[in-house]
Amino acid sequence: MTMRNALVYTLLVLSAAVMLFPIGYAFSISLMDGGEVLKGNLIPEEPSLANYVAAFDRIPLLTYLVNSLVVALLVMVGQVVLSSLAAFAFVFIDFKGKALIFMLFLATMMVPWEATMVPNFLTVQSLGWLNSVWGLSVPFFALAFGTFLLRQQFKTIPHEMYEASQIAGISRFRFFWNVVLPVSKTPLVTLSVYSFLTTWNMYLWPLLVTNTEQARTVQIGIKQMQSNEIASDWGVVMAAVVMIIIPTLLLLFAGQKQLQEGLTQGAIK
Amino acid sequence: MKSIQLQHIQKSYGDTEVIRGIDVTIEAGEFFALVGPSGCGKSTMLRMIAGLESITAGTLRIDGVAANELKPSERQLSMVFQNYALYPHMSVEKNITFGLHTKGLTKLEQRERCHEAAETLGLTDYLKRKPRELSGGQRQRVALARAIVTEAPICLMDEPLSNLDAKLRAKMRSEIRQLQRKLNLTMIYVTHDQVEAMTMADRMMLLNEGEVQQIGKPLDLYNKPANTFVASFIGSPPMNLVPVKRSEKGFVASDGRQFQPNVMTTVETATLGVRPEQILPANEDVTFYAELKNIEVLGTETILAFDVGGVEWLAKWPGQWPLSIGEKVACYIDPKQMSLFDADGERIEPRHPKLFEALEVFQ
Numbered sequence: 001m002t003m004r005n006a007l008v009y010t011l012l013v014l015s016a017a018v019m020l021f022p023i024g025y026a027f028s029i030s031l032m033d034g035g036e037v038l039k040g041n042l043i044p045e046e047p048s049l050a051n052y053v054a055a056f057d058r059i060p061l062l063t064y065l066v067n068s069l070v071v072a073l074l075v076m077v078g079q080v081v082l083s084s085l086a087a088f089a090f091v092f093i094d095f096k097g098k099a100l101i102f103m104l105f106l107a108t109m110m111v112p113w114e115a116t117m118v119p120n121f122l123t124v125q126s127l128g129w130l131n132s133v134w135g136l137s138v139p140f141f142a143l144a145f146g147t148f149l150l151r152q153q154f155k156t157i158p159h160e161m162y163e164a165s166q167i168a169g170i171s172r173f174r175f176f177w178n179v180v181l182p183v184s185k186t187p188l189v190t191l192s193v194y195s196f197l198t199t200w201n202m203y204l205w206p207l208l209v210t211n212t213e214q215a216r217t218v219q220i221g222i223k224q225m226q227s228n229e230i231a232s233d234w235g236v237v238m239a240a241v242v243m244i245i246i247p248t249l250l251l252l253f254a255g256q257k258q259l260q261e262g263l264t265q266g267a268i269k
Numbered sequence: 270m271k272s273i274q275l276q277h278i279q280k281s282y283g284d285t286e287v288i289r290g291i292d293v294t295i296e297a298g299e300f301f302a303l304v305g306p307s308g309c310g311k312s313t314m315l316r317m318i319a320g321l322e323s324i325t326a327g328t329l330r331i332d333g334v335a336a337n338e339l340k341p342s343e344r345q346l347s348m349v350f351q352n353y354a355l356y357p358h359m360s361v362e363k364n365i366t367f368g369l370h371t372k373g374l375t376k377l378e379q380r381e382r383c384h385e386a387a388e389t390l391g392l393t394d395y396l397k398r399k400p401r402e403l404s405g406g407q408r409q410r411v412a413l414a415r416a417i418v419t420e421a422p423i424c425l426m427d428e429p430l431s432n433l434d435a436k437l438r439a440k441m442r443s444e445i446r447q448l449q450r451k452l453n454l455t456m457i458y459v460t461h462d463q464v465e466a467m468t469m470a471d472r473m474m475l476l477n478e479g480e481v482q483q484i485g486k487p488l489d490l491y492n493k494p495a496n497t498f499v500a501s502f503i504g505s506p507p508m509n510l511v512p513v514k515r516s517e518k519g520f521v522a523s524d525g526r527q528f529q530p531n532v533m534t535t536v537e538t539a540t541l542g543v544r545p546e547q548i549l550p551a552n553e554d555v556t557f558y559a560e561l562k563n564i565e566v567l568g569t570e571t572i573l574a575f576d577v578g579g580v581e582w583l584a585k586w587p588g589q590w591p592l593s594i595g596e597k598v599a600c601y602i603d604p605k606q607m608s609l610f611d612a613d614g615e616r617i618e619p620r621h622p623k624l625f626e627a628l629e630v631f632q
């Protein structure tokens with residue numbers, strides 16, 4: 001058994017090292033000056049933060065970060081609110097054609113997002129939302145996957161709880177807010193993390209609907225650096241990359257703790 | 270106190286009829302048990318009364334007022350679910366008070382009521398705990414507290430004790446009964462356990478496959494089962510039944526055993542029923558001899574098993590009888606204690622006792 005464990009852990013450590021190498025190397029480069037990078041050093045000889053200062057100085061990295069943060073948070077809130085309300089309706093409210101509508105909902109998951117890009121672009125354009133956070137966020141609010149995920153969770157809530165609240169005269173919204181959401185913390189956190197990360201890493205759509213520096217998000221910003229003269233200065237590029245990874249990692253760690261709490265709670269019960 | 274009237278209530282899911290026309294009036298302040306085997310439609314019935322399930326046809330009246338279209342919260346009732354349906358993330362106190370705001374109570378009044386209910390059910394020390402930190406019995410009490418805190422005049426319970434162990438069940442049985450009396454509740458209590466119904470109910474209704482088999486006081490169902498289904502459902506062990514044919518002197522089973530029940534009837538074939546405790550050790554008159562297939566000597570009674578017309582019968586004799594398997598014992602059954610059911614299983618009413626005596630003298 002311990003032999004097996006040793007083998008498993010060795011493999012895990014190796015995989016983790018392979019996975020983490022690019023990030024570690026990027027971080028390492030961000031602390032080197034140009035000459036050192038070209039020498040092919042793995043570890044900086046004289047670590048300095050000069051590249052970070054340069055990154056904020058030479059491109060509006062802070063604007064990009066704020067834009068991305070606002071958009072990602074908006075999409076996250078929008079998706080969680082709409083998905084949970086839709087899932088609640090699918091689980092707790094009886095209406096005609098429920099199964100059919102849910103099938104249609106799921107069917108939208110089969111349509112690749114790129115296929116709807118042109119109509120979405122035209123809609124956003126006619127609303128005058130180009131170069132605004134609304135154009136970047138609103139088209140993503142409705143999420144079939146989120147609805148599906150939360151519906152599966154809500155279905156595990158005993159229906160009697162809903163009926164008990166009906167007999168007590170508790171309104172649907174209060175039941176949703178005070179019972180359904182609190183007992184579904186784990187999938188809500190999962191969905192939030194998923195929403196945030198997907199939006200944070202989004203590239204194609206922001207490229208389409210933004211063309212000013214004020215409106216751009218980080219992923220576009222990084223890409224733009226390559227077409228600028230800064231591109232040759234790998235230290236600065238990596239410093240910017242490290243800066244935009246940080247929120248992602250923070251969220252993952254925070255989310256992971258929440259997730260683990262949720263999971264162990266379920267196990268003990 | 271409110272009465273509940275069901276007037277030809279029916280329920281179908283698509284083409285399948287689940288409840289086939291039920292007529293009954295449940296009096297105000299009555300403890301009414303709804304009994305039947307699993308899947309017979311008890312929960313459906315209760316949920317229609319609660320308003321959680323629509324009524325396909327018929328009228329439900331609460332205190333004389335048609336209530337078919339009322340929302341559950343407008344029916345002035347509370348309900349206890351089989352799985353308790355407590356809110357897992359709320360404290361006991363919050364579980365009990367959640368929803369009281371809809372009754373227009375202030376926070377202070379809510380707390381007072383909660384403490385009162387908690388005291389009644391011995392939950393005062395557990396108010397701050399979460400449901401998962403309670404034992405099964407305590408959770409059950411929280412569910413009861415949540416029902417009584419609303420002070421609704423009608424209380425519905427769906428198999429509330431089925432998740433408890435036998436000892437606790439017996440205790441909660443009497444507690445629920447006392448609570449119902451004290452608060453003067455009109456109670457509709459669903460159970461598949463006939464013992465629960467027999468011991469708790471003022472009146473009971475036995476359902477089978479969505480049809481009423483009999484409504485009455487527990488002892489009426491026990492002593493005068495309306496049909497063979499009631500006879501075989503009520504009592505433990507239930508009534509012994511055997512198919513019989515008309516003979517010169519009464520009825521005869523396929524093994525030739527003769528019975529002379531106190532019934533005047535022209536039917537050719539019938540089912541004869543006798544309660545186990547009505548099969549007595551014979552003194553002078555012998556109804557039949559039984560060859561023992563099995564014997565269980567319990568402290569206060571002895572259960573004898575033997576064959577009658579191809580059917581296993583059980584007899585319950587008071588006291589401890591040191592008999593052995595294979596032994597032949599003489600049994601006596603008072604003809605007045607025999608029930609007879611016609612070919613459709615319906616009870617054939619016995620002759621009036623006085624008339625019976627007169628006829629005996631005449632013969």
Ligand SMILES: Nc1ncnc2c1ncn2[C@@H]1O[C@H](COP(=O)(O)OP(=O)(O)O)[C@@H](O)[C@H]1O
Pocket residue numbers: 282287305306307308309310311312313314
């Ligand atoms: N939503 C439903 N759709 C179809 N059939 C149902 C539904 N609910 C209950 N039934 C059927 O109705 C019958 C009675 O169910 P129920 O009232 O739960 O029985 P009980 O509580 O007596 O065990 C069962 O045969 C069950 O399969």
Ligand SMILES: [Mg+2]
Pocket residue numbers: 311312313
């Ligand atoms: Mg049931």
